[in-house]
Amino acid sequence: MKLTDRIQDNIVVLEPKGKIMGGPDASLLHDKLYELIESDRKKIVIDLAKVEWMNSTGLGILISSYTTLRNNNGELKLANVTDKIQSLLTITKLVSVFDAHDSVEEAVKSFE
Amino acid sequence: MGKPIIKGDTIKIPSDPEFLSDVDIFLEGTLRGFGAEESVVADIAISVSELVNNAMLHGNQSANDKVVTVSISRGNESVTVTISDEGCGFDPASVPDPLADENLLEEVGRGLFIVKSLMDKVDINPTEKGTTIAITKAI
Numbered sequence: 001m002k003l004t005d006r007i008q009d010n011i012v013v014l015e016p017k018g019k020i021m022g023g024p025d026a027s028l029l030h031d032k033l034y035e036l037i038e039s040d041r042k043k044i045v046i047d048l049a050k051v052e053w054m055n056s057t058g059l060g061i062l063i064s065s066y067t068t069l070r071n072n073n074g075e076l077k078l079a080n081v082t083d084k085i086q087s088l089l090t091i092t093k094l095v096s097v098f099d100a101h102d103s104v105e106e107a108v109k110s111f112e
Numbered sequence: 113m114g115k116p117i118i119k120g121d122t123i124k125i126p127s128d129p130e131f132l133s134d135v136d137i138f139l140e141g142t143l144r145g146f147g148a149e150e151s152v153v154a155d156i157a158i159s160v161s162e163l164v165n166n167a168m169l170h171g172n173q174s175a176n177d178k179v180v181t182v183s184i185s186r187g188n189e190s191v192t193v194t195i196s197d198e199g200c201g202f203d204p205a206s207v208p209d210p211l212a213d214e215n216l217l218e219e220v221g222r223g224l225f226i227v228k229s230l231m232d233k234v235d236i237n238p239t240e241k242g243t244t245i246a247i248t249k250a251i
Contacts, residue, residue: 019157021132021136021161021165022129022132022161022165023129023130023133024130053154053157055158055165055223056162056220056221056226060219063217063218063219064219067217084151088158091226092211092225092226097216
């Protein structure tokens with residue numbers, strides 16, 4: 001997995017790319033998240049458009065991001081959830097946990 | 113054993129998550145060679161990544177001298193992948209229900225549940241010398 005980030009309308013948009021399967025992937029996203037929280041950036045969108053697939057480690061990273069932000073008075077939104085990831089969120093009932101949007105623009109707007 | 117070894121339809125890797133991507137490249141290449149659709153390739157790749165993760169961490173306890181073996185075989189209309197570790201075996205019934213309200217926000221514990229959801233058949237054979245799990249999916 002590769003990870004880039006950008007700012008859109010004062011919201012941080014994280015863009016993981018590739019497959020999220022474990023190993024170094026978890027610490028990459030986790031470290032980025034703590035770096036953002038420490039710099040008081042606590043409204044974050046994860047754009048999943050370029051994630052080919054993820055496994056339960058990937059879901060664990062999303063949950064960790066969600067709870068870490070919530071515990072620091074922040075908020076996480078998902079955008080562009082692919083069919084494969086949506087199917088995993090549905091079978092694991094995590095679809096009820098995450099606030100998911102069809103586009104980054106919609107996700108960013110939802111913070112207003 | 114310091115790095116992956118591939119022989120025919122089998123790959124052996126050390127118990128280090130760094131090598132998960134080696135298994136994935138080997139697996140997806142083999143499945144595409146079988147003519148599997150991309151959605152099926154992804155389902156099998158997700159499942160194998162779950163089971164290899166489990167085999168390294170829970171089976172082999174991340175021990176450097178223990179390996180995980182992944183073998184792929186093609187049937188008439190299906191693919192079977194077996195994943196073996198060198199641990200002490202486990203009781204599949206002891207895995208907590210990841211759908212229970214109290215477990216919903218747990219960061220781990222969904223791997224086997226996802227595998228069972230994505231695959232057509234899952235055979236778990238735990239022994240004192242290691243666990244072998246065979247997963248089968250129609251292609």
